[in-house]
Amino acid sequence: MTKIAMIGVGLMGHGIAKNIITKGRELHFLDQIGNQPTEDLVTLGAKPWHNAAEMAAICDVLILCVTGTPQVEDVLVGTGATLAALRPGSIVVDCSTAIPSSTRALAEKVQEKGCQLVDAAMTRTPKEAEEGRLNLLVGGEPKTVEQLRPLLECFAENIFVAGGVGSGHQLKLIHNIVSLGTVTLIAEVAACAIGDGMDVDAMVDCLRKGGAGGAALDRVAPYILEENSDLLRFTIQNAYKDAGYYNQMATELGAARLMADAVQKTLGTLVERGEGTAFMPEQVKLLQNKP
Template sequence: MTKQTVGVIGVGMMGHGIARNIQKKGWPLAYLDHPGNQPSDDLDADGARRFDDASALAAACDILILCVTGSPQIEALLLGPDSVTAALRPGTIVVDCSTGIPSATMKAAEAVKAVGCDFVDAAMTRTPKEAEEGRLNLLIGGDAATVAALTPLFEAFSENRFHAGGIGRGQTLKLLHNFVSLGSVTLIAEAAACAAENDIAPEVLVDCLRRGGGYGAGLDRTAPYILDGDVTPMRFSNSNARKDLTYYSQLVEETGTSRKVAEGVRGALDWLVETGHGDEMMPTACTTFRKKDK
C-alpha cells in the first residue's frame, strides 16, 4: 500500500498515540486542531499539517481516521449539517476508531459510501500507554479487501487485529469487550471497597486474586490503585465507562438477549457519575464505593 496522506480527527489520549505512530512509520500526517487534543508539538515538529477546519482536512487526505468520544460526535462529523462528508474526495477511506452504537455506525457508513468513499470501523481496546507504544488492539468491521489494504497502516499503531465481519461488527465486538472489561474493573473496585471495610490488607486481597480465579487484565489495571493509589494503568473515566455500558445496553435491547448483569454494572456507574465522580478514573471507585448509605 502506497503511504497515502492520513488525516486524524481526535488527537486525544488515544488519538495522539495513533497519530504519532502513523507519523513515525512514514505516513504523511494531517490532523484537526481542537481544544480536546493532547499537546501536539511533537507532531508539528515532525512535519504534520495542522488544520483548523474539519472539512478542509477531509479534502486533503486519502484516509481519514476518526477517534472521537462516541456516536453523537460521529453523527455530527458525518451526518450533521456541518458534516465533512461532502468534502471527501472519491475513493477516500474513513476509519472510525471511536466506540459507538453499531446501528449508528452503519448509518454513518451509508452516508460515506453515498459520496463514493469507503468506510471501516476499527474500534480500539487497551489504554493510552499502549496507544503511545503502537500496541493497540483493533476490532475491525468492513469489506475484507478494504481491510486488507488498510492493514499496513493498522500495523503502524496496533499489535493485534480482529476482523469481526462487515461494517458495524467491529463496534459490536468492542461493546462486548468493554462490557466484560469495564464490568470486571467495576466488580473488582466494589470487592476492594468491601475488603477494606473488613480489614483485609490490600496486598493480601491482590495476591489472593492474582493466584486464583479473580486474575485478569482488570485486576492488573486496578491493583496499582488498590496497593499504591496509582491510576496510570487505567486512565479511563467513570463517565466514559457509563457511556460504553449505555451503548452496550442499547445493543442488547436491539438484539433481544438478556442484560441483567449489564444493568447491575450500569447502575454502579450511574451512581458514580451522579454523585460527582464521573471525571475520576475507574480505579478510584475502590475508594468511592466505601461510602456508606449509598
C-alpha cells in the same frame, strides 16, 4: 493512501498520530480543544487544520478518534460536514467507541458518496497507543480492510477482523462490558474488604492466584495497594457511556442484559455524584461511601 487526516488527537489519538507520522505517512490533523499537546507532531511534520471539511477534502483516509456516536455523527454529517467534502474513493476509519446500528447507517451514507467506512475500535491504554501496540477490533468490507492493513499496523499490535461494517464496534462493546464490568466488580469487593479492615495484600494475592486473576485485577491492584491509577487511565463517565452503548445494542438485539444493567447502574450512580472524571480504579475508594 498517502494523505492521512485525523480528527481527535486525545489520550489515545495522539499515540496513533505519532506512530503514523514516524512510520513514514503524511499526517494532517484537526487543531481543536480536547487534543493532547501537538507540538511534537508538528515538529515531526504533521500539518494542523482549523476546518474539518477542508482537511477531509484533501485526504485519502480520514481517521476518527472521538468520544462516541454523537461526536462521530456530528463530524461526518453534522457541523463537521466532512462526508460532503470527501473525495470519491476515500476511506473513513472510525476508531471511536460507537453504537453499531449508527455505524452501519453512516456507512450507507459514506458508500453513497463513493467512499468506504471501516470501524476499527481500540482496546488497551494510552501507553500502548504511544508505543504503537493497540488492539484494533475491525469491521468492514474485506477488500477495504486489507487495503488499510499496512496503515493500521503502524499503530496496532493485534488486528481482529470481526466481520462486516459495525462488527468492530460490536466487539468493542462486548469487550468493554466484560473488562470494565470486571474492574467495577473488583473495585466493589475491594471497597467491602477495606471497609472491614481486611489485609489488602493478602486479598490481592489470593485473587491473583485464583479465578479472579487477569488484566482487570492487574490494572486495579495498584490502586487497591497504593492508590495508583496509572495503569487504567479510563474515566468513570466514559465507562458509563460504553455500558450504555452496550445496553442499547443488547436491547436492539433482544438480548439479555441483567449484568450489564447492574454495571451501568453502579457507574451511573458515581457519575450522578459528580465523580465521573475519576479514573476507573478510583471506584475502590468511591464505593466505600455508600451511594
